[in-house]
Amino acid sequence: MSKPKSLMLHEAGQAPQVVAEMLAREAPAFAALARAVSARGLRLFSTAARGSSDHAATVFKYLMEIETGLPVVSIGPSVASVYHRPLHLEGAVHVTISQSGASPDIVALQAAAKAGGALTVAVVNVTESPVAAAADIVIGLGAGEERSIAATKSFIASVAALAGVVTAVGGSTALARGLARLPDALAATEGLEFGDAVKVLTGASSLFVAGRGPGYGIALEAALKAKETAALHAEAFSLAELQHGPMRLVGPGFPVLAFVPDDAGFDGNQQTLARLRGMGARTFALSSRPIAGADVLPSCGSGLLDPLVALLHYYRLIEAVARARGHDPDRPANLAKVTETL
Structure with a gap:
């Protein structure tokens, strides 16, 4: 008898639909961010995240720097939450990436970034979270509940959302086309073999x-x-x-x-x-x-x-x-x- 399907496998399989729905639903948020970056002449991005979300931030760093030439820096959350140091982020966009949006350290860092002059953006799954409530712009992942401890669909949605940010800011038609085709490509991985x-x-x-x-x-x-x-x-x-x-x-x-x-x-x-x-x-x-x-x-x-x-x-x-x-x-x-x- 085969083992029942794990929650991890089930939730990972939901990623194509989650990404497609997120890209359509959050189009106004991407557009609002692009307008704000252009109007304010913002030339730097900073990120704050932990765990898998920090890996999404690393993908974002490469995408943004390759596509736009704008630098992306990662700020350690403990700078604000433990060391209580002020930030000087005039001319910057501060992006917080989180599934829960509730960890005290990233909440503290977002507050410090805003106090330091940054436009704050929350890329979160829980849009009723403290991070989302305090952000200037919210991009909701809409991944729903993940019961498996291993994040899958929420991570994929996070990277897709961050790619949406890059596309909105940079205006790359090639990246935009790839992003539009992403849900279908994700879906096409179903059932592929693993070899040995x-x-x-x-x-x-x-x-x-x-x-x-x-x-x-x-x-x-x-x-x-x-x-x-x-x-x-x-x-x-x-x-x-x-x-x-x-x-x-x-x-x-x-x-x-x-x-x-x-x-x-x-x-x-x-x-x-x-x-x-x-x-x-x-x-x-x-x-x-x-x-x-x-x-x-x-x-x-x-x-x-x-x-x-x-x-x-x-x-x-x-x-x-x-x-x-x-x-x-x-x-x-x-x-x-x-x-x-x-």
Whole structure:
């Protein structure tokens, strides 16, 4: 008898609809933000987030800087909540990314950012939260309740919402087209096979997860999911940084999973994976282009957004690995759904 479907798998499967509905519903908020940025001449973005939301912020940083040239900086929430220091953010947009919108440290940082002159934007799932109530502009994810501790649909919706921010501010037609096609590309990952990745990762004691550009932020999220759902030690690296100290750990059979979208970094990423295979590593690439060791995945037409499509496939993969290793992906030991930090 097959095991019942996990909440993680069920909720991850809702992501395409959540993203489609969010993009349509929040169009006025994206437009309002674009007008505010233009009218006020805002030239800097800052972010505040924890956990998976901070990985979404990393994707946002690359997307915004690649598409617009505007810098994005991450501010540690403890600067305001623990150290009680003022911020000087005149000319900036401060973006808070949170599922709950209730953690005291990010609430405190948003207040400090507003006091320091920033336009504040809340990208949140709970629109009745303290962060949303105090923000100048709210972008609601509309992901609904997630009962599995592992965030899936809310993370994908967060990245899609942040891509919407980049599109609104930068006006990139290519990114806008990719974003419009994203729900269909996400849906097309349903039922894809995993090859022998489940077998290899089930028996692994450690894993490198890698990517470049927006794919690096996705790699951070993927490594976290390996740890929290499958109790598999995983570290995320840029494929550029992986060529430095971390390569010392690579030997025969060492698993490396990489997000390799069809973007400006493709050739270099492919070369790095070839080098890793030459050292004996077992590589698994998630890409819309055929390369050695790759699961060829659907594309939304934008290499900058395709790592998010690959992530949905990965969520299903790591859920299968967690079960194969004897773990409940919905209820990982030592973790709670909402973590509130000071």
